[in-house]
Every structure is written in structure tokens, then in C-alpha cells.
Amino acid sequence: MEPLRPGDPAEIGGYPVLARLGEGGMGQVYLGVSGGGRHVALKMVRDGLDDPQSLARFRREVATAERVRSRYAAAMVAAGLTAPPYWLATEYVPGLTLRQAVERRGPLPPHLCLALLAALARGLAEIHGQGVQHRDLKPGNVILAPDGPKLIDFGIARGSDQTQITRTGAWAGTPGYVAPEVIREQAQTTAADVFSLGGTIAYAATGRPPFGGGPVEALLHRTLTGDIDVAGVEPRLASLIRMCAEKDPARRVPLGRLVELTADAAPLAADPAYRGALSTAEHLPRNRSEAVTMGLAPEPPRRPRLLLPALAAGGVGAVAVAVALAVQFLPGGHGSPKGGTANQAGAHSSDPSAGRTGATGRTGGTAPNGSGSPSSGRPSAPSAPSAPSNGVPPEKITVQPLDEHFKDLQWKDTNTGCLPNSRTEPDTPPEIQTAAPRSAADVKAGGSATLSLRFKYQWPSNYYVAAQVREPVSLQGSDASGIVVSKPKPLPTNGEFRDFTFPADFTGEAATTAALVKGSYTVVWLHVHPNGDAYYISCDGFAVP
Incomplete structure (x- = not known):
């Protein structure tokens, strides 16, 4: 991380900007944070890159990142494409890049390189299976995350159904890692990523560029005619690297075969050498105030004294x-914590240390409305309240999705939480706590469930919430949508939980089940504005055995 500089934005797309992370060809990358406390990497297109070709490339990057769903890739969170400054938010992956790790600690041991090769081969296989080529795999685009390596920066990636944007006579990639067929501007397949993978692992094993240094022309010539540098590399690993770096893509080892050849590699996350390689000892600021305290962000302007x-x-x-x-x-409406508690099992906090948050998501698409039927159209930002003067919203609410993934939001289990990641309402108070049944005794079939929410430290006044419950698949069909919604209720301003009883406090489009049935229930928490518009702020769920 680096401190922000004069002229850097204080927020991007509703996400407070905390620090600088780096700079790429298209623009600056910042560290941001969502309303639920989740860190994101914010890429903002720099001024002047608003020509049609640059914008087309950036929109393709967003489209490509959106379609990639892999545990080996940083997930897209949100994007702003309608007006400058254009931006893209992806999940922030803590850890060093492979290049940083090697620069700081030297080449990785052979067994660690083998495990890294195995993990990245599986990751590429997943991404290729989704119709996407990375096209710029290199040590700087691999982050050594705590749960394994993740691929980042799909800036020049392209799906199999996307057209070429780069002009004739130019190719995309990094000299020393780009495949020979790319340099020759021949037909490019997923085998080009395998070549780049070989160069990336060669660098990890030797600490040297896979085809040496010097002028770009010399690098490209050695890539086309020379051998990859594996001098001193353990024989088995060297052999696998050479199989990846075959000049002819037809002779290059297929990813499926590479996965088989590395199947005996130990899991990275459990390897002490891997944990040592990824350790940064870097503390991330949790919010803008902490970023100011750490010297990463400037102090806000002082308010005039009376x-x-x-x-x-x-x-x-x-x-x-x-x-x-x-x-x-x-x-307005904020105070110091009073330590309120939940009188039920399974209180859940969106504090990052609790392991789960009401995460953020992406732009575009449709989602269920307050009554359970689809609400179509472009995603909208929270609208200005146009409601009665008392600020009390109507009983019938309208859910306004902020991204296209809201409609697919589903609670998986206690450990995984809700997926896919969907965007929360900007400026949601931090550290949301939700509570739902967590044991079989709490969710007996034929009974009911108590669902609760509070903000742990900030208690805004006149803040109304509602819960949308997405019932098990068995309750969905032609007669009902399987989505029920509560009437809005105000949050207490003393830090206590607001309770909802399911199904008694809920109504559906056609009919609501009179009791709990076997299956998984998703609880989507919403902030309801005085005009009845409701926006996603958190997600939870429970299972009926």
C-alpha cells in the first residue's frame, strides 16, 4: 500500500478510498472498502483514456471479469461504465504477488513450485472451461493468497466469443512470458496460457526471467528460438516447465494432462514454506478514519466553528x-456502543474478523422485487426519499437491485455464507450483525424462526429494515415464487436487535407456507427508504433438517 496523493479521489462508486495499491496501463488501482467492511481493489481509468478503443477494451475487461467464477481468480465486485471516471472493483486478495515474494525472499523451493504449478494449472483449466483466456499470465499477476494462488488482472483477457480489439501489427502480453504464436500473430488458443504458466513457474524456481533480460527485441528473439531457462532447477520440475514451454502449441502439454502429472503435489495452504512466502505483516485500514490515522489518507477538511x-x-x-x-x-443518530446482545443462537457480524460479510457485487441485470416477482431494468442507485414527512415507509416495499447478481443470492451454509457476492447499498453503516437459527433445535419442521439484525456501533435514527426470505426450491413453482417479504420495521437506536418472526411477519405473492419445511432458507436484509424503495445491506440464512 502507498499513501494517497493530492488529486486522488476520496471515494469511487460509493466505495471509500483508503490507499493506493499500484498502477497499470489503463489507470490507478486503489484499496477501497464496502459498507459491510469488505476490502476491494478499485481500478479507475485515468483521464484521457476515454477514446472508443480504450473504452471498448475496458468494457471487455469488465465483461470478462464478470464471467470468471473460480476459486483461483479474484472475483469481480462492481463496475461503473456509464460515465467517467470509469471504474472496476474486484475482491481485494491479501498477500504478495509471486514477483514480490521472489524479489523479497528469493526462489521458492522445488516442492512449493510444484504445488504452485498444480494449483495454477487447475485454475487455468477452470477459467478456460468458462470460455476465457487470461493472455497475460506472469509472476506479477499471481497473488499468493492464504488459501492458495489467485490470478488477477484480466485487462487483456478475452472470451472465446469476444472479438479482437488490438490493432493489426500489435500483440498483447508481456515479453518473456508471451507465447511464440502470439508474437507471430498466429491463431491464439488456450495453449498460449500454458506457455506463460511455464515461464511463471521457471521464474518462481530460479528468480530469473525465463528468457533472460535486455531489449524487448532480444527477449522476443529468445522466446521464438531459444530454450527456457531452467538451469539448476530440480529435474522433474524442469521437465514439466519444458513441456509447458514447447514452441509449437500443438506439442505443448494440455492442461488436463498437466493436472494429472502434478496430482501428487501437497496443498499449498497447509505448507509452512508457502505461509512464509505470502506473509506481508501488513495491516489493512478498516475504514477511512483508520486510513487517516495510518497516514494513508489525508485528514478531512475541518468544519467551521460557530x-x-x-x-x-x-x-x-x-x-x-x-x-x-x-x-x-x-x-445524526450515531452514538457510542452500549454492548447490546442477541438472545438467540448464531449471531453473525459483518466485521471482517467474523469471516463473512454482506459483500458487494456487480452492475446490471434483474432481481426479485419486494413481492417476489422479477423487477427488470438497469440497476439504480438509492433514490432520494419522496415520502410522508414522518419518514415512515409504506408497508409494501419495492426492492431495487444494485447489480445483476442480487437475483441469484443464496445462502449456502454457515461457513460459506451467501453467494454470489452482490453489491450492498453505499454508505451502509459498518459492522452489521445478523442472527438466525443455528441448531436443529431452533429450526424444527412445523415451527417458526426468529431473524434479527442490528448495527453494532452506529445506530442511525429512523432507519427502517425489512427481510426478504427466499424459501427452499420445493416451495417455488407456478403457484408461488418462493420469495416472501416482511413489512418494514425501525431499528432500535440503542444497539438492540430488531426481530422478525418467520413466517408470521411475512407475506408472499400468492401464498406463504404456514410452517417451516425441510431445506435451506436465504435471509436477505434490506434498508427501506421512506418512499418504499429497499436496498440490499446483508445476507444470512438457516437450514431446516
């Missing part, structure tokens, strides 16, 4: 002005 003596001399009129100004500048 000139009370001068106002006092002005009599009643001055006092009225002072009161008005004080009301304007006082924070």
Missing part, C-alpha cells in the same frame, strides 16, 4: 441561527 460570542450579542435571532447551524453540523 462564533458563539458574536452570535450571543445578536439576541434571539442570533440564538436561532446558532441552533440551526448546530443542527446542520451535528451527526
